[in-house]
Amino acid sequence: MNYKVEKLKVNYKTLEDFKKFKEYGxxxxxxxxxxxANIVENGSESPFYGVYFGDKLVARMSLYQVEGRFNRYFEPAxxxxxxxxxxxxxxxxxxxYGSALVQFAKEFGLPIKTNSRVKSKDFWTKMDFSSIQYDMERDLGENPLVWFPHGVKEQSTEK
Amino acid sequence: MNYKVEKLKVNYKTLEDFKKFKEYGxxxxxxxxxxxANIVENGSESPFYGVYFGDKLVARMSLYQVEGRFNRYFEPAxxxxxxxxxxxxxxxxxxxYGSALVQFAKEFGLPIKTNSRVKSKDFWTKMDFSSIQYDMERDLGENPLVWFPHGVKEQSTEK
Structure with a gap:
Protein backbone atom coordinates (compact mmCIF):
# COMPACT_ATOMS: atom_id res chain seq x y z
CA MET A 1 0.00 0.00 0.00
CA ASN A 2 2.87 2.32 -0.77
CA TYR A 3 1.58 4.14 -3.77
CA LYS A 4 2.95 7.35 -5.16
CA VAL A 5 0.31 10.04 -5.35
CA GLU A 6 0.98 12.69 -7.97
CA LYS A 7 -0.57 16.02 -8.81
CA LEU A 8 -1.91 15.65 -12.34
CA LYS A 9 -1.01 18.14 -15.01
CA VAL A 10 -3.57 19.23 -17.57
CA ASN A 11 -2.50 17.64 -20.82
CA TYR A 12 -3.90 15.52 -23.59
CA LYS A 13 -2.80 12.24 -22.04
CA THR A 14 -4.41 13.03 -18.68
CA LEU A 15 -7.64 14.10 -20.34
CA GLU A 16 -7.66 10.92 -22.41
CA ASP A 17 -7.03 8.88 -19.23
CA PHE A 18 -10.00 10.58 -17.54
CA LYS A 19 -12.40 9.13 -20.11
CA LYS A 20 -11.95 5.71 -18.47
CA PHE A 21 -13.50 6.99 -15.23
CA LYS A 22 -17.22 6.79 -14.62
CA GLU A 23 -17.47 10.26 -13.11
CA TYR A 24 -16.66 12.09 -16.30
CA GLY A 25 -18.51 15.37 -16.36
CA ALA A 37 -8.79 26.71 -27.12
CA ASN A 38 -5.38 27.50 -25.58
CA ILE A 39 -7.06 29.08 -22.55
CA VAL A 40 -4.81 26.91 -20.40
CA GLU A 41 -1.43 25.61 -21.36
CA ASN A 42 -0.55 22.00 -21.93
CA GLY A 43 1.01 21.00 -18.61
CA SER A 44 -0.69 23.54 -16.37
CA GLU A 45 -1.91 22.71 -12.88
CA SER A 46 -5.13 20.77 -12.31
CA PRO A 47 -7.14 20.10 -9.16
CA PHE A 48 -6.57 16.36 -9.67
CA TYR A 49 -4.27 13.94 -7.94
CA GLY A 50 -3.76 10.43 -9.15
CA VAL A 51 -1.90 7.15 -8.86
CA TYR A 52 -0.33 5.41 -11.85
CA PHE A 53 0.21 1.70 -12.39
CA GLY A 54 3.02 1.80 -14.94
CA ASP A 55 1.89 4.63 -17.19
CA LYS A 56 -1.78 3.90 -16.63
CA LEU A 57 -3.80 6.23 -14.42
CA VAL A 58 -5.78 3.87 -12.18
CA ALA A 59 -7.08 6.11 -9.39
CA ARG A 60 -7.78 9.78 -8.99
CA MET A 61 -9.43 12.44 -6.88
CA SER A 62 -10.01 16.18 -7.01
CA LEU A 63 -9.00 18.46 -4.13
CA TYR A 64 -9.75 22.11 -3.71
CA GLN A 65 -8.79 24.36 -0.84
CA VAL A 66 -11.87 26.39 0.11
CA GLU A 67 -11.17 29.71 1.79
CA GLY A 68 -12.03 30.07 5.45
CA ARG A 69 -14.62 32.74 4.81
CA PHE A 70 -16.72 30.20 2.88
CA ASN A 71 -16.34 27.61 5.62
CA ARG A 72 -19.75 26.48 6.88
CA TYR A 73 -18.60 23.15 8.29
CA PHE A 74 -15.70 23.51 10.68
CA GLU A 75 -14.71 25.28 13.86
CA PRO A 76 -12.49 27.16 14.37
CA ALA A 77 -13.06 28.89 11.00
CA TYR A 97 -5.47 2.99 -4.06
CA GLY A 98 -8.47 4.88 -2.70
CA SER A 99 -7.08 4.83 0.84
CA ALA A 100 -3.72 6.07 -0.40
CA LEU A 101 -5.37 9.08 -2.03
CA VAL A 102 -7.43 9.95 1.04
CA GLN A 103 -4.39 9.50 3.28
CA PHE A 104 -2.49 11.89 1.02
CA ALA A 105 -5.28 14.48 1.37
CA LYS A 106 -5.16 14.21 5.17
CA GLU A 107 -1.48 15.03 5.19
CA PHE A 108 -2.20 18.65 4.30
CA GLY A 109 -3.42 18.90 7.92
CA LEU A 110 -6.63 20.68 6.94
CA PRO A 111 -10.18 19.55 7.65
CA ILE A 112 -11.72 17.70 4.70
CA LYS A 113 -15.26 17.63 3.45
CA THR A 114 -16.67 15.29 0.84
CA ASN A 115 -20.11 14.44 -0.48
CA SER A 116 -20.51 10.69 -0.20
CA ARG A 117 -22.72 8.20 -1.89
CA VAL A 118 -24.77 6.21 0.51
CA LYS A 119 -23.18 3.01 -0.87
CA SER A 120 -19.63 4.16 -0.12
CA LYS A 121 -20.29 4.95 3.54
CA ASP A 122 -18.25 1.96 4.80
CA PHE A 123 -15.14 3.12 3.00
CA TRP A 124 -15.37 6.61 4.49
CA THR A 125 -16.00 5.27 7.97
CA LYS A 126 -12.86 3.18 7.67
CA MET A 127 -11.03 6.37 6.68
CA ASP A 128 -12.28 8.10 9.88
CA PHE A 129 -14.75 10.34 8.12
CA SER A 130 -17.98 11.03 9.96
CA SER A 131 -21.43 12.39 9.30
CA ILE A 132 -22.37 15.83 10.48
CA GLN A 133 -25.75 17.27 11.39
CA TYR A 134 -27.71 17.60 8.15
CA ASP A 135 -28.57 21.24 7.43
CA MET A 136 -30.90 21.46 4.47
CA GLU A 137 -30.16 25.06 3.52
CA ARG A 138 -26.47 24.34 3.43
CA ASP A 139 -26.47 20.78 2.14
CA LEU A 140 -29.34 20.77 -0.40
CA GLY A 141 -29.43 17.03 -0.85
CA GLU A 142 -25.72 16.40 -0.35
CA ASN A 143 -24.57 13.73 2.09
CA PRO A 144 -21.65 15.57 3.65
CA LEU A 145 -18.94 13.57 5.37
CA VAL A 146 -16.02 15.21 7.10
CA TRP A 147 -12.63 14.47 8.58
CA PHE A 148 -11.31 16.51 11.50
CA PRO A 149 -7.62 17.01 12.19
CA HIS A 150 -6.72 17.51 15.87
CA GLY A 151 -8.33 20.53 17.44
CA VAL A 152 -11.07 20.94 14.85
CA LYS A 153 -14.74 20.28 15.38
CA GLU A 154 -18.07 20.62 13.64
CA GLN A 155 -19.47 24.11 13.23
CA SER A 156 -22.65 24.44 15.18
CA THR A 157 -25.74 25.13 13.05
CA GLU A 158 -28.68 27.09 14.36
CA LYS A 159 -31.90 25.15 13.97
CA MET B 1 -49.60 13.98 -18.84
CA ASN B 2 -52.02 15.71 -16.50
CA TYR B 3 -50.60 14.66 -13.17
CA LYS B 4 -51.34 16.32 -9.87
CA VAL B 5 -48.17 17.50 -8.16
CA GLU B 6 -48.47 17.78 -4.38
CA LYS B 7 -46.28 19.25 -1.70
CA LEU B 8 -45.39 16.31 0.55
CA LYS B 9 -45.96 16.51 4.28
CA VAL B 10 -43.44 14.99 6.67
CA ASN B 11 -45.15 11.94 8.10
CA TYR B 12 -44.47 8.24 8.61
CA LYS B 13 -46.16 7.20 5.37
CA THR B 14 -44.12 9.66 3.27
CA LEU B 15 -40.89 8.58 4.94
CA GLU B 16 -41.76 4.93 4.34
CA ASP B 17 -42.54 5.76 0.67
CA PHE B 18 -39.13 7.41 0.31
CA LYS B 19 -37.38 4.11 1.02
CA LYS B 20 -38.44 2.89 -2.43
CA PHE B 21 -36.36 5.62 -4.11
CA LYS B 22 -32.72 5.05 -4.99
CA GLU B 23 -31.58 8.47 -3.82
CA TYR B 24 -32.24 7.81 -0.15
CA GLY B 25 -29.73 9.69 1.90
CA ALA B 37 -37.57 12.74 18.32
CA ASN B 38 -40.56 15.11 18.00
CA ILE B 39 -38.29 17.86 16.67
CA VAL B 40 -40.77 18.27 13.82
CA GLU B 41 -44.46 17.48 13.96
CA ASN B 42 -46.14 14.72 12.03
CA GLY B 43 -47.60 16.55 9.02
CA SER B 44 -45.18 19.47 8.91
CA GLU B 45 -43.86 20.95 5.64
CA SER B 46 -41.13 19.25 3.67
CA PRO B 47 -39.02 20.42 0.70
CA PHE B 48 -40.46 17.54 -1.35
CA TYR B 49 -43.10 17.51 -4.05
CA GLY B 50 -44.50 14.31 -5.47
CA VAL B 51 -47.01 12.60 -7.71
CA TYR B 52 -49.17 9.71 -6.52
CA PHE B 53 -50.58 6.86 -8.55
CA GLY B 54 -53.52 5.85 -6.37
CA ASP B 55 -51.98 6.10 -2.90
CA LYS B 56 -48.53 5.13 -4.11
CA LEU B 57 -45.85 7.81 -4.37
CA VAL B 58 -44.27 7.18 -7.79
CA ALA B 59 -42.26 10.36 -8.46
CA ARG B 60 -40.71 13.07 -6.36
CA MET B 61 -38.32 15.99 -6.30
CA SER B 62 -36.95 18.44 -3.76
CA LEU B 63 -37.14 22.18 -4.26
CA TYR B 64 -35.56 24.89 -2.20
CA GLN B 65 -35.74 28.63 -2.75
CA VAL B 66 -32.21 29.99 -2.34
CA GLU B 67 -32.01 33.62 -1.31
CA GLY B 68 -30.77 36.14 -3.85
CA ARG B 69 -27.71 37.03 -1.81
CA PHE B 70 -26.41 33.45 -2.26
CA ASN B 71 -27.12 33.54 -5.99
CA ARG B 72 -23.94 32.80 -7.96
CA TYR B 73 -25.68 31.65 -11.14
CA PHE B 74 -28.21 34.17 -12.40
CA GLU B 75 -28.48 37.78 -13.49
CA PRO B 76 -30.18 39.95 -12.40
CA ALA B 77 -29.52 38.79 -8.81
CA TYR B 97 -44.04 12.06 -14.36
CA GLY B 98 -40.59 13.63 -14.35
CA SER B 99 -41.61 16.28 -16.88
CA ALA B 100 -44.71 17.10 -14.84
CA LEU B 101 -42.57 17.76 -11.77
CA VAL B 102 -40.11 19.97 -13.65
CA GLN B 103 -42.98 21.84 -15.35
CA PHE B 104 -44.47 22.43 -11.90
CA ALA B 105 -41.15 23.87 -10.68
CA LYS B 106 -40.99 26.25 -13.65
CA GLU B 107 -44.38 27.67 -12.80
CA PHE B 108 -42.93 29.48 -9.79
CA GLY B 109 -41.39 31.80 -12.38
CA LEU B 110 -37.95 31.70 -10.76
CA PRO B 111 -34.69 30.57 -12.34
CA ILE B 112 -33.89 26.93 -11.55
CA LYS B 113 -30.56 25.25 -10.97
CA THR B 114 -29.96 21.54 -10.73
CA ASN B 115 -26.93 19.29 -10.61
CA SER B 116 -27.37 16.72 -13.35
CA ARG B 117 -25.94 13.32 -13.96
CA VAL B 118 -24.21 13.05 -17.26
CA LYS B 119 -26.57 10.21 -18.22
CA SER B 120 -29.68 12.33 -17.69
CA LYS B 121 -28.55 15.19 -19.94
CA ASP B 122 -31.08 14.36 -22.69
CA PHE B 123 -33.99 14.67 -20.30
CA TRP B 124 -32.84 18.07 -19.11
CA THR B 125 -32.24 19.33 -22.63
CA LYS B 126 -35.80 18.35 -23.52
CA MET B 127 -36.93 20.37 -20.50
CA ASP B 128 -35.05 23.45 -21.83
CA PHE B 129 -32.30 23.32 -19.25
CA SER B 130 -28.85 24.33 -20.42
CA SER B 131 -25.24 24.08 -19.32
CA ILE B 132 -23.45 27.10 -17.98
CA GLN B 133 -19.77 27.98 -17.97
CA TYR B 134 -18.10 25.60 -15.50
CA ASP B 135 -16.51 27.50 -12.63
CA MET B 136 -14.46 25.15 -10.49
CA GLU B 137 -14.46 27.25 -7.34
CA ARG B 138 -18.21 27.50 -7.42
CA ASP B 139 -19.12 24.11 -8.86
CA LEU B 140 -16.58 21.77 -7.25
CA GLY B 141 -17.36 18.78 -9.40
CA GLU B 142 -21.04 19.51 -9.87
CA ASN B 143 -22.54 19.50 -13.36
CA PRO B 144 -24.82 22.51 -13.04
CA LEU B 145 -27.74 22.85 -15.42
CA VAL B 146 -30.06 25.81 -15.35
CA TRP B 147 -33.37 27.05 -16.66
CA PHE B 148 -33.94 30.73 -17.30
CA PRO B 149 -37.36 32.37 -17.17
CA HIS B 150 -37.80 35.39 -19.46
CA GLY B 151 -35.43 38.23 -18.75
CA VAL B 152 -32.91 36.17 -16.79
CA LYS B 153 -29.44 35.21 -17.95
CA GLU B 154 -26.28 33.55 -16.72
CA GLN B 155 -24.18 35.46 -14.20
CA SER B 156 -20.83 36.29 -15.70
CA THR B 157 -17.89 34.65 -13.93
CA GLU B 158 -14.49 36.23 -13.81
CA LYS B 159 -11.81 33.92 -15.08
Whole structure:
Protein backbone atom coordinates (compact mmCIF):
# COMPACT_ATOMS: atom_id res chain seq x y z
CA MET A 1 0.00 0.00 0.00
CA ASN A 2 2.87 2.32 -0.77
CA TYR A 3 1.58 4.14 -3.77
CA LYS A 4 2.95 7.35 -5.16
CA VAL A 5 0.31 10.04 -5.35
CA GLU A 6 0.98 12.69 -7.97
CA LYS A 7 -0.57 16.02 -8.81
CA LEU A 8 -1.91 15.65 -12.34
CA LYS A 9 -1.01 18.14 -15.01
CA VAL A 10 -3.57 19.23 -17.57
CA ASN A 11 -2.50 17.64 -20.82
CA TYR A 12 -3.90 15.52 -23.59
CA LYS A 13 -2.80 12.24 -22.04
CA THR A 14 -4.41 13.03 -18.68
CA LEU A 15 -7.64 14.10 -20.34
CA GLU A 16 -7.66 10.92 -22.41
CA ASP A 17 -7.03 8.88 -19.23
CA PHE A 18 -10.00 10.58 -17.54
CA LYS A 19 -12.40 9.13 -20.11
CA LYS A 20 -11.95 5.71 -18.47
CA PHE A 21 -13.50 6.99 -15.23
CA LYS A 22 -17.22 6.79 -14.62
CA GLU A 23 -17.47 10.26 -13.11
CA TYR A 24 -16.66 12.09 -16.30
CA GLY A 25 -18.51 15.37 -16.36
CA UNK A 26 -18.50 19.06 -17.01
CA UNK A 27 -15.25 19.57 -15.15
CA UNK A 28 -13.31 17.30 -17.50
CA UNK A 29 -15.08 18.65 -20.57
CA UNK A 30 -14.29 22.17 -19.51
CA UNK A 31 -10.60 21.34 -18.98
CA UNK A 32 -10.53 19.70 -22.38
CA UNK A 33 -12.08 22.70 -24.10
CA UNK A 34 -9.80 25.13 -22.30
CA UNK A 35 -6.80 23.16 -23.48
CA UNK A 36 -7.99 22.99 -27.08
CA ALA A 37 -8.79 26.71 -27.12
CA ASN A 38 -5.38 27.50 -25.58
CA ILE A 39 -7.06 29.08 -22.55
CA VAL A 40 -4.81 26.91 -20.40
CA GLU A 41 -1.43 25.61 -21.36
CA ASN A 42 -0.55 22.00 -21.93
CA GLY A 43 1.01 21.00 -18.61
CA SER A 44 -0.69 23.54 -16.37
CA GLU A 45 -1.91 22.71 -12.88
CA SER A 46 -5.13 20.77 -12.31
CA PRO A 47 -7.14 20.10 -9.16
CA PHE A 48 -6.57 16.36 -9.67
CA TYR A 49 -4.27 13.94 -7.94
CA GLY A 50 -3.76 10.43 -9.15
CA VAL A 51 -1.90 7.15 -8.86
CA TYR A 52 -0.33 5.41 -11.85
CA PHE A 53 0.21 1.70 -12.39
CA GLY A 54 3.02 1.80 -14.94
CA ASP A 55 1.89 4.63 -17.19
CA LYS A 56 -1.78 3.90 -16.63
CA LEU A 57 -3.80 6.23 -14.42
CA VAL A 58 -5.78 3.87 -12.18
CA ALA A 59 -7.08 6.11 -9.39
CA ARG A 60 -7.78 9.78 -8.99
CA MET A 61 -9.43 12.44 -6.88
CA SER A 62 -10.01 16.18 -7.01
CA LEU A 63 -9.00 18.46 -4.13
CA TYR A 64 -9.75 22.11 -3.71
CA GLN A 65 -8.79 24.36 -0.84
CA VAL A 66 -11.87 26.39 0.11
CA GLU A 67 -11.17 29.71 1.79
CA GLY A 68 -12.03 30.07 5.45
CA ARG A 69 -14.62 32.74 4.81
CA PHE A 70 -16.72 30.20 2.88
CA ASN A 71 -16.34 27.61 5.62
CA ARG A 72 -19.75 26.48 6.88
CA TYR A 73 -18.60 23.15 8.29
CA PHE A 74 -15.70 23.51 10.68
CA GLU A 75 -14.71 25.28 13.86
CA PRO A 76 -12.49 27.16 14.37
CA ALA A 77 -13.06 28.89 11.00
CA UNK A 78 -10.22 28.05 8.62
CA UNK A 79 -9.47 26.85 5.12
CA UNK A 80 -10.59 23.33 4.40
CA UNK A 81 -10.29 20.85 1.55
CA UNK A 82 -13.20 19.79 -0.60
CA UNK A 83 -12.55 16.30 -1.95
CA UNK A 84 -14.55 14.96 -4.90
CA UNK A 85 -14.36 12.52 -7.82
CA UNK A 86 -12.46 9.95 -5.82
CA UNK A 87 -12.51 6.92 -8.07
CA UNK A 88 -10.50 3.78 -8.70
CA UNK A 89 -10.83 1.88 -11.99
CA UNK A 90 -12.74 -1.42 -11.54
CA UNK A 91 -9.77 -3.81 -11.97
CA UNK A 92 -7.75 -1.93 -9.37
CA UNK A 93 -10.29 -1.65 -6.58
CA UNK A 94 -9.80 -3.02 -3.03
CA UNK A 95 -6.03 -2.74 -3.37
CA UNK A 96 -5.58 0.37 -1.29
CA TYR A 97 -5.47 2.99 -4.06
CA GLY A 98 -8.47 4.88 -2.70
CA SER A 99 -7.08 4.83 0.84
CA ALA A 100 -3.72 6.07 -0.40
CA LEU A 101 -5.37 9.08 -2.03
CA VAL A 102 -7.43 9.95 1.04
CA GLN A 103 -4.39 9.50 3.28
CA PHE A 104 -2.49 11.89 1.02
CA ALA A 105 -5.28 14.48 1.37
CA LYS A 106 -5.16 14.21 5.17
CA GLU A 107 -1.48 15.03 5.19
CA PHE A 108 -2.20 18.65 4.30
CA GLY A 109 -3.42 18.90 7.92
CA LEU A 110 -6.63 20.68 6.94
CA PRO A 111 -10.18 19.55 7.65
CA ILE A 112 -11.72 17.70 4.70
CA LYS A 113 -15.26 17.63 3.45
CA THR A 114 -16.67 15.29 0.84
CA ASN A 115 -20.11 14.44 -0.48
CA SER A 116 -20.51 10.69 -0.20
CA ARG A 117 -22.72 8.20 -1.89
CA VAL A 118 -24.77 6.21 0.51
CA LYS A 119 -23.18 3.01 -0.87
CA SER A 120 -19.63 4.16 -0.12
CA LYS A 121 -20.29 4.95 3.54
CA ASP A 122 -18.25 1.96 4.80
CA PHE A 123 -15.14 3.12 3.00
CA TRP A 124 -15.37 6.61 4.49
CA THR A 125 -16.00 5.27 7.97
CA LYS A 126 -12.86 3.18 7.67
CA MET A 127 -11.03 6.37 6.68
CA ASP A 128 -12.28 8.10 9.88
CA PHE A 129 -14.75 10.34 8.12
CA SER A 130 -17.98 11.03 9.96
CA SER A 131 -21.43 12.39 9.30
CA ILE A 132 -22.37 15.83 10.48
CA GLN A 133 -25.75 17.27 11.39
CA TYR A 134 -27.71 17.60 8.15
CA ASP A 135 -28.57 21.24 7.43
CA MET A 136 -30.90 21.46 4.47
CA GLU A 137 -30.16 25.06 3.52
CA ARG A 138 -26.47 24.34 3.43
CA ASP A 139 -26.47 20.78 2.14
CA LEU A 140 -29.34 20.77 -0.40
CA GLY A 141 -29.43 17.03 -0.85
CA GLU A 142 -25.72 16.40 -0.35
CA ASN A 143 -24.57 13.73 2.09
CA PRO A 144 -21.65 15.57 3.65
CA LEU A 145 -18.94 13.57 5.37
CA VAL A 146 -16.02 15.21 7.10
CA TRP A 147 -12.63 14.47 8.58
CA PHE A 148 -11.31 16.51 11.50
CA PRO A 149 -7.62 17.01 12.19
CA HIS A 150 -6.72 17.51 15.87
CA GLY A 151 -8.33 20.53 17.44
CA VAL A 152 -11.07 20.94 14.85
CA LYS A 153 -14.74 20.28 15.38
CA GLU A 154 -18.07 20.62 13.64
CA GLN A 155 -19.47 24.11 13.23
CA SER A 156 -22.65 24.44 15.18
CA THR A 157 -25.74 25.13 13.05
CA GLU A 158 -28.68 27.09 14.36
CA LYS A 159 -31.90 25.15 13.97
CA MET B 1 -49.60 13.98 -18.84
CA ASN B 2 -52.02 15.71 -16.50
CA TYR B 3 -50.60 14.66 -13.17
CA LYS B 4 -51.34 16.32 -9.87
CA VAL B 5 -48.17 17.50 -8.16
CA GLU B 6 -48.47 17.78 -4.38
CA LYS B 7 -46.28 19.25 -1.70
CA LEU B 8 -45.39 16.31 0.55
CA LYS B 9 -45.96 16.51 4.28
CA VAL B 10 -43.44 14.99 6.67
CA ASN B 11 -45.15 11.94 8.10
CA TYR B 12 -44.47 8.24 8.61
CA LYS B 13 -46.16 7.20 5.37
CA THR B 14 -44.12 9.66 3.27
CA LEU B 15 -40.89 8.58 4.94
CA GLU B 16 -41.76 4.93 4.34
CA ASP B 17 -42.54 5.76 0.67
CA PHE B 18 -39.13 7.41 0.31
CA LYS B 19 -37.38 4.11 1.02
CA LYS B 20 -38.44 2.89 -2.43
CA PHE B 21 -36.36 5.62 -4.11
CA LYS B 22 -32.72 5.05 -4.99
CA GLU B 23 -31.58 8.47 -3.82
CA TYR B 24 -32.24 7.81 -0.15
CA GLY B 25 -29.73 9.69 1.90
CA UNK B 26 -28.94 11.88 4.85
CA UNK B 27 -31.82 14.23 4.11
CA UNK B 28 -34.43 11.49 4.50
CA UNK B 29 -32.68 9.98 7.52
CA UNK B 30 -32.55 13.38 9.16
CA UNK B 31 -36.28 13.96 8.54
CA UNK B 32 -37.03 10.54 9.97
CA UNK B 33 -34.98 11.16 13.11
CA UNK B 34 -36.51 14.61 13.60
CA UNK B 35 -39.98 13.10 13.43
CA UNK B 36 -39.17 10.31 15.86
CA ALA B 37 -37.57 12.74 18.32
CA ASN B 38 -40.56 15.11 18.00
CA ILE B 39 -38.29 17.86 16.67
CA VAL B 40 -40.77 18.27 13.82
CA GLU B 41 -44.46 17.48 13.96
CA ASN B 42 -46.14 14.72 12.03
CA GLY B 43 -47.60 16.55 9.02
CA SER B 44 -45.18 19.47 8.91
CA GLU B 45 -43.86 20.95 5.64
CA SER B 46 -41.13 19.25 3.67
CA PRO B 47 -39.02 20.42 0.70
CA PHE B 48 -40.46 17.54 -1.35
CA TYR B 49 -43.10 17.51 -4.05
CA GLY B 50 -44.50 14.31 -5.47
CA VAL B 51 -47.01 12.60 -7.71
CA TYR B 52 -49.17 9.71 -6.52
CA PHE B 53 -50.58 6.86 -8.55
CA GLY B 54 -53.52 5.85 -6.37
CA ASP B 55 -51.98 6.10 -2.90
CA LYS B 56 -48.53 5.13 -4.11
CA LEU B 57 -45.85 7.81 -4.37
CA VAL B 58 -44.27 7.18 -7.79
CA ALA B 59 -42.26 10.36 -8.46
CA ARG B 60 -40.71 13.07 -6.36
CA MET B 61 -38.32 15.99 -6.30
CA SER B 62 -36.95 18.44 -3.76
CA LEU B 63 -37.14 22.18 -4.26
CA TYR B 64 -35.56 24.89 -2.20
CA GLN B 65 -35.74 28.63 -2.75
CA VAL B 66 -32.21 29.99 -2.34
CA GLU B 67 -32.01 33.62 -1.31
CA GLY B 68 -30.77 36.14 -3.85
CA ARG B 69 -27.71 37.03 -1.81
CA PHE B 70 -26.41 33.45 -2.26
CA ASN B 71 -27.12 33.54 -5.99
CA ARG B 72 -23.94 32.80 -7.96
CA TYR B 73 -25.68 31.65 -11.14
CA PHE B 74 -28.21 34.17 -12.40
CA GLU B 75 -28.48 37.78 -13.49
CA PRO B 76 -30.18 39.95 -12.40
CA ALA B 77 -29.52 38.79 -8.81
CA UNK B 78 -32.68 37.26 -7.37
CA UNK B 79 -33.99 34.23 -5.54
CA UNK B 80 -33.74 30.98 -7.46
CA UNK B 81 -34.85 27.40 -7.00
CA UNK B 82 -32.46 24.55 -6.36
CA UNK B 83 -33.98 21.31 -7.64
CA UNK B 84 -32.62 17.95 -6.53
CA UNK B 85 -33.60 14.32 -5.96
CA UNK B 86 -35.84 14.25 -9.02
CA UNK B 87 -36.68 10.58 -9.37
CA UNK B 88 -39.40 8.38 -10.83
CA UNK B 89 -39.81 4.77 -9.70
CA UNK B 90 -38.66 2.28 -12.40
CA UNK B 91 -42.12 0.96 -13.40
CA UNK B 92 -43.42 4.49 -13.90
CA UNK B 93 -40.63 5.97 -16.01
CA UNK B 94 -41.10 7.49 -19.49
CA UNK B 95 -44.74 8.33 -18.74
CA UNK B 96 -44.28 12.05 -18.18
CA TYR B 97 -44.04 12.06 -14.36
CA GLY B 98 -40.59 13.63 -14.35
CA SER B 99 -41.61 16.28 -16.88
CA ALA B 100 -44.71 17.10 -14.84
CA LEU B 101 -42.57 17.76 -11.77
CA VAL B 102 -40.11 19.97 -13.65
CA GLN B 103 -42.98 21.84 -15.35
CA PHE B 104 -44.47 22.43 -11.90
CA ALA B 105 -41.15 23.87 -10.68
CA LYS B 106 -40.99 26.25 -13.65
CA GLU B 107 -44.38 27.67 -12.80
CA PHE B 108 -42.93 29.48 -9.79
CA GLY B 109 -41.39 31.80 -12.38
CA LEU B 110 -37.95 31.70 -10.76
CA PRO B 111 -34.69 30.57 -12.34
CA ILE B 112 -33.89 26.93 -11.55
CA LYS B 113 -30.56 25.25 -10.97
CA THR B 114 -29.96 21.54 -10.73
CA ASN B 115 -26.93 19.29 -10.61
CA SER B 116 -27.37 16.72 -13.35
CA ARG B 117 -25.94 13.32 -13.96
CA VAL B 118 -24.21 13.05 -17.26
CA LYS B 119 -26.57 10.21 -18.22
CA SER B 120 -29.68 12.33 -17.69
CA LYS B 121 -28.55 15.19 -19.94
CA ASP B 122 -31.08 14.36 -22.69
CA PHE B 123 -33.99 14.67 -20.30
CA TRP B 124 -32.84 18.07 -19.11
CA THR B 125 -32.24 19.33 -22.63
CA LYS B 126 -35.80 18.35 -23.52
CA MET B 127 -36.93 20.37 -20.50
CA ASP B 128 -35.05 23.45 -21.83
CA PHE B 129 -32.30 23.32 -19.25
CA SER B 130 -28.85 24.33 -20.42
CA SER B 131 -25.24 24.08 -19.32
CA ILE B 132 -23.45 27.10 -17.98
CA GLN B 133 -19.77 27.98 -17.97
CA TYR B 134 -18.10 25.60 -15.50
CA ASP B 135 -16.51 27.50 -12.63
CA MET B 136 -14.46 25.15 -10.49
CA GLU B 137 -14.46 27.25 -7.34
CA ARG B 138 -18.21 27.50 -7.42
CA ASP B 139 -19.12 24.11 -8.86
CA LEU B 140 -16.58 21.77 -7.25
CA GLY B 141 -17.36 18.78 -9.40
CA GLU B 142 -21.04 19.51 -9.87
CA ASN B 143 -22.54 19.50 -13.36
CA PRO B 144 -24.82 22.51 -13.04
CA LEU B 145 -27.74 22.85 -15.42
CA VAL B 146 -30.06 25.81 -15.35
CA TRP B 147 -33.37 27.05 -16.66
CA PHE B 148 -33.94 30.73 -17.30
CA PRO B 149 -37.36 32.37 -17.17
CA HIS B 150 -37.80 35.39 -19.46
CA GLY B 151 -35.43 38.23 -18.75
CA VAL B 152 -32.91 36.17 -16.79
CA LYS B 153 -29.44 35.21 -17.95
CA GLU B 154 -26.28 33.55 -16.72
CA GLN B 155 -24.18 35.46 -14.20
CA SER B 156 -20.83 36.29 -15.70
CA THR B 157 -17.89 34.65 -13.93
CA GLU B 158 -14.49 36.23 -13.81
CA LYS B 159 -11.81 33.92 -15.08
Missing amino acids: VQELSMSEDLE QDYLELWKLEVLPDYQSKG | VQELSMSEDLE QDYLELWKLEVLPDYQSKG
